[in-house]
Structure formats: C-alpha cells, structure tokens
Amino acid sequence: MSTIQDVARHAAVSVSTVSNVLNGRTDRMRGDTLARVQAAIAALQFRPNNLARRLKTGHTPLIGLLVPSIANPMYGYIAREIETHAQERHGYRVLTGNTYRDKVKEDAFFQDLLAHGVRRVIVISSLADEGHFEMAVRRGMAVVSYDRRATPGSKTGVDHITPDNFEAARLATEHLIAHGHTRLAFATVAGMTMSRSAKIAGFQAAAERVGAQGRVLDGGPLHEYGDSVISEVGRALGLRIAGQARRPTGIVAVNDLMALGLMAGLREGGLQVPRDVSVVGMDGLHLSSLSNPGLTTVQLPIPEMARAMVESVISREPGAGAAASERVFTPTLLIERESVGPAPATAAKAAAGRGARQTKQTRIRA
Amino acid sequence: MSTIQDVARHAAVSVSTVSNVLNGRTDRMRGDTLARVQAAIAALQFRPNNLARRLKTGHTPLIGLLVPSIANPMYGYIAREIETHAQERHGYRVLTGNTYRDKVKEDAFFQDLLAHGVRRVIVISSLADEGHFEMAVRRGMAVVSYDRRATPGSKTGVDHITPDNFEAARLATEHLIAHGHTRLAFATVAGMTMSRSAKIAGFQAAAERVGAQGRVLDGGPLHEYGDSVISEVGRALGLRIAGQARRPTGIVAVNDLMALGLMAGLREGGLQVPRDVSVVGMDGLHLSSLSNPGLTTVQLPIPEMARAMVESVISREPGAGAAASERVFTPTLLIERESVGPAPATAAKAAAGRGARQTKQTRIRA
DNA sequence: ATGAAAGCGCTAACAT
DNA sequence: ATGTTAGCGCTTTCAT
Numbered sequence: 001m002s003t004i005q006d007v008a009r010h011a012a013v014s015v016s017t018v019s020n021v022l023n024g025r026t027d028r029m030r031g032d033t034l035a036r037v038q039a040a041i042a043a044l045q046f047r048p049n050n051l052a053r054r055l056k057t058g059h060t061p062l063i064g065l066l067v068p069s070i071a072n073p074m075y076g077y078i079a080r081e082i083e084t085h086a087q088e089r090h091g092y093r094v095l096t097g098n099t100y101r102d103k104v105k106e107d108a109f110f111q112d113l114l115a116h117g118v119r120r121v122i123v124i125s126s127l128a129d130e131g132h133f134e135m136a137v138r139r140g141m142a143v144v145s146y147d148r149r150a151t152p153g154s155k156t157g158v159d160h161i162t163p164d165n166f167e168a169a170r171l172a173t174e175h176l177i178a179h180g181h182t183r184l185a186f187a188t189v190a191g192m193t194m195s196r197s198a199k200i201a202g203f204q205a206a207a208e209r210v211g212a213q214g215r216v217l218d219g220g221p222l223h224e225y226g227d228s229v230i231s232e233v234g235r236a237l238g239l240r241i242a243g244q245a246r247r248p249t250g251i252v253a254v255n256d257l258m259a260l261g262l263m264a265g266l267r268e269g270g271l272q273v274p275r276d277v278s279v280v281g282m283d284g285l286h287l288s289s290l291s292n293p294g295l296t297t298v299q300l301p302i303p304e305m306a307r308a309m310v311e312s313v314i315s316r317e318p319g320a321g322a323a324a325s326e327r328v329f330t331p332t333l334l335i336e337r338e339s340v341g342p343a344p345a346t347a348a349k350a351a352a353g354r355g356a357r358q359t360k361q362t363r364i365r366a
Numbered sequence: 367m368s369t370i371q372d373v374a375r376h377a378a379v380s381v382s383t384v385s386n387v388l389n390g391r392t393d394r395m396r397g398d399t400l401a402r403v404q405a406a407i408a409a410l411q412f413r414p415n416n417l418a419r420r421l422k423t424g425h426t427p428l429i430g431l432l433v434p435s436i437a438n439p440m441y442g443y444i445a446r447e448i449e450t451h452a453q454e455r456h457g458y459r460v461l462t463g464n465t466y467r468d469k470v471k472e473d474a475f476f477q478d479l480l481a482h483g484v485r486r487v488i489v490i491s492s493l494a495d496e497g498h499f500e501m502a503v504r505r506g507m508a509v510v511s512y513d514r515r516a517t518p519g520s521k522t523g524v525d526h527i528t529p530d531n532f533e534a535a536r537l538a539t540e541h542l543i544a545h546g547h548t549r550l551a552f553a554t555v556a557g558m559t560m561s562r563s564a565k566i567a568g569f570q571a572a573a574e575r576v577g578a579q580g581r582v583l584d585g586g587p588l589h590e591y592g593d594s595v596i597s598e599v600g601r602a603l604g605l606r607i608a609g610q611a612r613r614p615t616g617i618v619a620v621n622d623l624m625a626l627g628l629m630a631g632l633r634e635g636g637l638q639v640p641r642d643v644s645v646v647g648m649d650g651l652h653l654s655s656l657s658n659p660g661l662t663t664v665q666l667p668i669p670e671m672a673r674a675m676v677e678s679v680i681s682r683e684p685g686a687g688a689a690a691s692e693r694v695f696t697p698t699l700l701i702e703r704e705s706v707g708p709a710p711a712t713a714a715k716a717a718a719g720r721g722a723r724q725t726k727q728t729r730i731r732a
Numbered sequence: 733a734t735g736a737a738a739g740c741g742c743t744a745a746c747a748t
Numbered sequence: 749a750t751g752t753t754a755g756c757g758c759t760t761t762c763a764t
Contacts (some may be wrong), residue, residue: 052757418741
C-alpha cells in the first residue's frame, strides 16, 4: 500500500499539496500540479488510509449499530436498510453488534465503538434504562434510538425514531372488530418496553371504543438467546389458548414472529385459523406472506425509518447535548391476507365459502 | 477521553511503562508501579484508543463480513453466530456490508475495509469469480469464503468453509425416495453457483441410484434485491408446477426460503402439501418449524461453521498467500416434520390417517 | 501556489 | 525497572 509520501515523491510535490487535492482544495494549486498529483495517485493506486486520517481529524465514516439479534428477520431487515442507505448516500460503513438485550453487552459495545473512534450510533434496544446512551452522548457521541419515545424533559441529546405503535395496534384491533370479533386478546412476551406498552394501549383503546373485552396475554419471558425464538413464546401461548374453554376469537400479536408462532401453537392445539380464531400481526415482514394462512399484518415503514435514522445520526454534531428530538412515523398500512375471518358466532353462513383460498393482498390506507 | 499521557502523569511514570501494562508486559516492573498505573487507569477511566494503536501496529480487532443481504434470515443467522463468537472469544468486532451479489459493491467494500485498516474478512458470496478475493489477499488480507470449494490448484491463500452440499441434497432426496417418491424435482433459482451445483449433483446421484426421474426446475432469476425475495421465486415456481399435468411428487428445494415460497405457490395453485406433493428444504432455519405444514429440512451446522470461519480468519497471518485450505462440514441432520408424505400413488391407504396432524420432530442422524 | 513541520495516541526499540 | 524517542499516515497551520 502506497502512502501519501510516495505520491508526493512521484509527483515531485510536497505532501501537503497531495493532502490538499485529497481534500478537494484544488483551487490552491496550478492545473498542471493537480494533474501531476492525480496521475501519481492513479499510477500508484493510492488509497488514503482512513485510520491515519481519522486519528488526525477525530472523524471516521463508521456508524455503530446495536441490535438485540441480527438473526431476527425484523432487525436484519432494518439493518440492511440502514447499511445500504448509509453506504450509498453517505459513504458510511456499519459496525454491527448483537446485544441480546443485555445491558453489560450494550455497554461493552459502546466502549468498543469509542475505542474504535466511532462517534455515531443507532441503537435498537428495549432496555428501559437509557442511562448508558446519555453517557455515550456525554462522551462525544451522536446517538439515535429506535422504537422508543423520548423521555419527556430529558436533555440527553438522544434522537428518537419510532413507528406509531399505538396506531399500529389500534389499526390491527379495529380490523378484528370490523370482522365482528368482540372477544379480543393481545399476545405479547413478558417484560414491558415502551413500544410494547404503546401497542397495548392502542389495542385497549380500540377494544374499549366498542365495549369489547380486551385481555393481554403474556406468553412468558424470552429465552436468553433473544428474539429469534420469540416465535416459540408465541407457539407456547397458542397452545395454551387452544386449551382454554372461553378463549378469545381475535388476537393481535405484538409482532409478526409472535403471530407466526401463535398460529403454529393454535394449530398444534387443534384450532384452525381463521375459522376458530383470527390473528393479526405487526411489522409487515415479507415472511408474513409465506405463512398458511397468509398473515394479515400492519406494515411498518421500515425503509423510511431506517433512512431517517441514518440522516439523523449523520447530521447531528457528535457530543452535542441538544434537546432530545423525536420523530414518530405514523401512517401504517394494514395488509389483508387470510388469517382474519368473521368471528365464530357469525361464521356459519360464511363457512360455505371456505376452501376457495386465494391471495387477497389488498392494501388499506390507515 | 484521557490518553496514555494523562495516565503516565497521574501515576508518575513514563508512557512506555503504561504501554507495557496495557500490553501485558507486567513482568518488567515492580508490583507497586503496576498498582499505581492500574489505579491511574481506573481513576481516569482510561480506554486505549484502538485507532492510534492500530496505526502503529497495523492491526485492528475488526472483521469484515460481506453478505448478499443481511435481511435474508439465513445470513442473519450466520452473521449473528460469527459476530457473537468473534466478540466473545477474541474481542473482535464485525463490520458488515450488504453486497446484493454485486461485484462492484463487493469490490467497493473490500476497498473500504482496506482503508479502515481491516485485514480479516469473511465472505459470503456467490459470485463465480474469486479474483477480487485473491487481490485482497495480495494486498495483505486474510480472507475466508463460505459455501464454496477451493479452486483446485489455486494458490490464492483464501480459506474455504462449506457445508457438504452434495450430501445435504442427497440426504433430502433419499428421504423423499424412502417415502416412495420417484417423480423427483430440484427447485432452484437461475444462476449456477458452486453450492447450487453441488446440491444438484447430490440430488441427481440419489435419484439415479434408484433409477428415479430427477428434473431440475429453475424458478427464474433473483430480483435485484437479492435473496430476501428468493421465496417469491419459489412461489412462482410452485404456481407453475401446480399447473403442470405430469408434475413431480417430491421436490427438494435449494434452501428453506425457497421451500417456504414453493409451498405457498403450490397452495395457491390448489395443491396440498404433503398430500399432492412433498417438499424438503435445506438450511434448518428456525422458521421452517413455523410453516404449515412444518417443513422437513436438512439442517446445516451453522454455529460450527461460523466458529470455524472466525477461528480461521483470526489465526491466519494476513497477506500470507499460503495454499488455499478447505474444510467441509459434513454430518448434516434431517429434521422430519410434516411436509413429506407418501407418494400419491401409494397414498390411498395412508389417507385415513390424515387430519391428526401433530408435531413430529424426530432427528435422524445423517 | 507550494512546502515545512507539528502533532493525533500509541507502541516498541533502544537507552539508562 | 523505567524512561526517551522515533515513527505509523495523514491533516493543517504557518511559512515562503
């Protein structure tokens, strides 16, 4: 690998002149000098060393990305959108870390980012405590957090980008209500995060509007390996529900993976979706179109949010402890597939139509 | 952020002494000196700057990871295993890039890694040409490639870690044969990669052994957005197959996502799995346990391979153009679920048992 | 318009 | 046992 020195020698100029062309200050030199330097750069296949550059400038085109587990298709999707946008629009690369929702691992990741000179980080976490983010900001980082609201009044300087979880859950619940369901349930995992409680609130608001019953069913805690097994919690819950005498007829799942697991559990428990119970997911993962029956779900604007996070974290001055900002992405879409049917009580006359199962992928504006 | 200078001043020693404790050369000093330095480090919350360290040593604890798309659950899974192992066992962090199987993007990623001082990279690619990897090795990188065999006789110095694709496909096909299927097909996407052709060879070897018919069905090219939509190719293929008069009764899919899409397409075409046609996947993704019917699939030893890749890329001397090594992970497992049934011709007497669908998750040793 | 030189924070000879 | 010092490759005043 050739260095700036080699180029300077080759072009018979000083290193500062080379540095100037590298940094676009071409107006400070004669045209032929510029040409000579450029020729030398090409001839030597010179690539400036980011390391040295950053040691000097304190800036590096790297974004840290903290996710519970990249094996979770939802986070994989977000991560891909983030990486692609950061790379294509800003030339930034992404340093990804799996934290398994563990505070110690999150802290360690922040430490390492700092040591690597990374000053911009996007956090997808569910830890209630935002304390370590604030510490990071104090240490000179720009951080944006996904799927949680800003703590009111907090001056952390952490930006927040989040889907409108309340609205998403409300939408899902209204869809069930529109199909005649009144025995409603919300299926989630143990542990309350901001996004989960917002979803529950949206669910209950819709249920209360029509005076329907709205239970919250907690499938239990996540196994240590994070969310790639959230579907197993759903499966266990589905099995449990199938065994209940007076079970709900319409269920809103906290996310698509949960919904998929739930459907599997319900099936194993001898129930049919949507004949016996209807299920709605949230996320709008591509996977939801593959299930049998196809999962009706509320699609979140992932690419838009990913883009917003990248813009936010790159535009922000690292370490500037401004007031915490917050952007909520609200128009959510309901993708109608086959996992929702009429409530069993009124199902009789619709039963004749069963069997002619086709892909109805209507998009309804929120 | 305090520097090594601050620590030295605080402990009233020289920077080299601090550097020595940082690098474990504690035997070169008196116990009380060591204690003072450690106290100073703690007091100042000092964290060595990786940047500066690496500028000096030329070494940085970072691994580059190149994947077609992290949104593909299979790659997300591998990436998580790689990251976790690299981090926990070696303190390495991972810089991930999505390349969409595009040579230009792959090249650009290698360039950036070089500029960032990253000297170790794990490549999950399917590009036929390995030329740019060899270039990377020549430029001083240690690279290990997943899911492809070493080019015989090549002195590239690229390590290869791969599942035994031939054996995986053979196993899947034998399972179909054991259920009486003789009209067999292999479902894949357009474009021949090493791993795909190995799978096809395994499929055909099994088919030929019993004189069965073994067609290769190509669902068409992947949409530009890479493999998160490979299932759509499967869906289209499934639909096409459903319309064929003399269709196969047993299908081996190139991977789980393809199988899931295939089942959806078959279903949309009015066919039932496994009554009308049986399907076997390959990968063993957790998702395959969620489908309806549950997907019978050949499980690949992902965690083991991920670990091997990390060990390989970390232990190898960067830039050392040794002979290309190759490790094939062979004992593959067949996970039996519900997507395989008896071939239709002999299905009559088994038909009575249908309906009592339960989760049979037997593991058969390969 | 171009060059000389001082570091950025750290490591590792090479002193002492 | 501990300290001094010369860089790693680059950017950026400050000179010329």
